[in-house]
Amino acid sequence: MHNAPNKPLWLSEMVAVWGYVQRNYFLTKRYLMWEVVWLVYVTINAMAITFIGAGVEAVGGTVDTRFLMTYLLVGALLWNYLSMLFDVLSETVSWERWEGTIEYTFMSPSSRVTHLLGMGLYAVVYGIVQTAITLGVCYLLFDLDLAAANYAGALLVLAVCSVSLVGFGIVAAVLPLLSPEKGQQVSYIVSSVLLLVSGVYYEVDVLPGWMQAIATVSPVTYALQGTRAALLDGAGLSALWESIWPLLIMGVVFVPLGIFVFHLGERYAKKTGKLKRSG
Amino acid sequence: MKALELQRVEKSFKKRRGEVVKALDAVSLSVGKGEVVGILGPNGSGKSTLVRVISTLVTPDAGRVEVFGVDAVSHPKKVQRSMNRVSVEASFFKKLSAMENLLYGAKLYGVTSREARPLIQEILDNIGFARKRATEPMEHLSRGMQQKIALARALLTSPVLMLLDEPTTGLDPRSKKDVQAFIRRIREAHDSSILLCTHDMQEAEELCDRVGIMVDGRILALEEPEGLKRRYASDPGGPPPTLEETFMAATGYSVEEASAEGDEG
Numbered sequence: 039m040h041n042a043p044n045k046p047l048w049l050s051e052m053v054a055v056w057g058y059v060q061r062n063y064f065l066t067k068r069y070l071m072w073e074v075v076w077l078v079y080v081t082i083n084a085m086a087i088t089f090i091g092a093g094v095e096a097v098g099g100t101v102d103t104r105f106l107m108t109y110l111l112v113g114a115l116l117w118n119y120l121s122m123l124f125d126v127l128s129e130t131v132s133w134e135r136w137e138g139t140i141e142y143t144f145m146s147p148s149s150r151v152t153h154l155l156g157m158g159l160y161a162v163v164y165g166i167v168q169t170a171i172t173l174g175v176c177y178l179l180f181d182l183d184l185a186a187a188n189y190a191g192a193l194l195v196l197a198v199c200s201v202s203l204v205g206f207g208i209v210a211a212v213l214p215l216l217s218p219e220k221g222q223q224v225s226y227i228v229s230s231v232l233l234l235v236s237g238v239y240y241e242v243d244v245l246p247g248w249m250q251a252i253a254t255v256s257p258v259t260y261a262l263q264g265t266r267a268a269l270l271d272g273a274g275l276s277a278l279w280e281s282i283w284p285l286l287i288m289g290v291v292f293v294p295l296g297i298f299v300f301h302l303g304e305r306y307a308k309k310t311g312k313l314k315r316s317g
Numbered sequence: 318m319k320a321l322e323l324q325r326v327e328k329s330f331k332k333r334r335g336e337v338v339k340a341l342d343a344v345s346l347s348v349g350k351g352e353v354v355g356i357l358g359p360n361g362s363g364k365s366t367l368v369r370v371i372s373t374l375v376t377p378d379a380g381r382v383e384v385f386g387v388d389a390v391s392h393p394k395k396v397q398r399s400m401n402r403v404s405v406e407a408s409f410f411k412k413l414s415a416m417e418n419l420l421y422g423a424k425l426y427g428v429t430s431r432e433a434r435p436l437i438q439e440i441l442d443n444i445g446f447a448r449k450r451a452t453e454p455m456e457h458l459s460r461g462m463q464q465k466i467a468l469a470r471a472l473l474t475s476p477v478l479m480l481l482d483e484p485t486t487g488l489d490p491r492s493k494k495d496v497q498a499f500i501r502r503i504r505e506a507h508d509s510s511i512l513l514c515t516h517d518m519q520e521a522e523e524l525c526d527r528v529g530i531m532v533d534g535r536i537l538a539l540e541e542p543e544g545l546k547r548r549y550a551s552d553p554g555g556p557p558p559t560l561e562e563t564f565m566a567a568t569g570y571s572v573e574e575a576s577a578e579g580d581e582g
Contacts, residue, residue, distance in 0.1 A: 057425055060420070141372075146425035147398040308375055
């Protein structure tokens, strides 16, 4: 009568990955109006940041306005995508706790890797769709400096960065397991530090030395450098390699590290009874 | 082989001011294959901790938990595959429909939508749940209907051990009867072993082969309802006491005190 054991373990885990992806899709459909509101907000936010580029010239600055506007837009779009990816992963635990499903999910036989993989996969697809819509709107509105753009190179950098950021997000996801009350707030601080030090709207060089040191371990720094080089300068693969290799290393380090840390966090939560829905 | 066997299981939790609360104190019990065992106890007696330990959500400090001979602490994934749980709170995505929640729940156990859909239809028909309501968001359904869906979700993964943690608490009398009837059908049709935690004496007496009384993390007694009554009878020569009277004699709690709101350990 038992269905699952008839399948090989890997197939059961794949079914579960699809379960997480499909569940998040169902939830997006149910909260569609909120999704639309958020999309409008994100798009208008990206537009407002891009207009700063035009504003600099209006207050007497001597800059290449088209270049600056494109530079800012790339930063806004990339930050929107990467921060969304980080937030979805880091909110994995607190979201389940809020919905009241945490115990059901954590007592199911699907592995934690499967759980986090499913969450990451949906976040990547959702983020790409959202960013593409925002880019499309901004492309129609602004005279952007994308004549030399290497789109394939930019996508490659983004894909590699997504992996390392998923790992980074998994590390942050453990925080609500350790402290149900304060864990999620700490992950918001991590997210805001990434925004500050990674050169989203300015070059990392303008930051104080200690902030530049933090920027070297942020995957967002390399993603921005690589994507801007590809889109604004049309950099080829050899030039982009400078941004890709640190991202590859971070992916190799952060993903297993994230899963290991999450495993330790789950073990601690089970020992201390913090896996309860109410925390 | 027993469906479930606990040997001297202990669990303590540290509270904020360093105070240590013993939630389970050398708990030993077993559930035979196809048997329904009830655990009666007031709120805070450790029933929910007991269920959480068996369902691998809480790691015991000491003792042994085995499900069909498999150690639940060292092989949690194996054990998780063979059991499911229904708790007092309906653990659902409230904005999703019953069908969406059921399909999601099935996939976590490796059951595809194609495999799950006919089973879902069969289970929903059996419990008299209108098919068209299965597409409504869970938050539109009554608590009784949500509990039926919770039982259906558990059944969908064909568990050989079911953990029912106060499945009828807070339900209106009609829904309570429906859910109890559903539990009876599960027992008859699916050959599942069931551990039922409750503070409803009548429910325990009607549904369970054996009943245990739990207070302050300890199981005071565990036997057939009639044996339990005889054990705590004040007048061995007189008429047998009710299970409520037995519970009061064993624990010092009245039925109202047992079901009063409180922190469940």
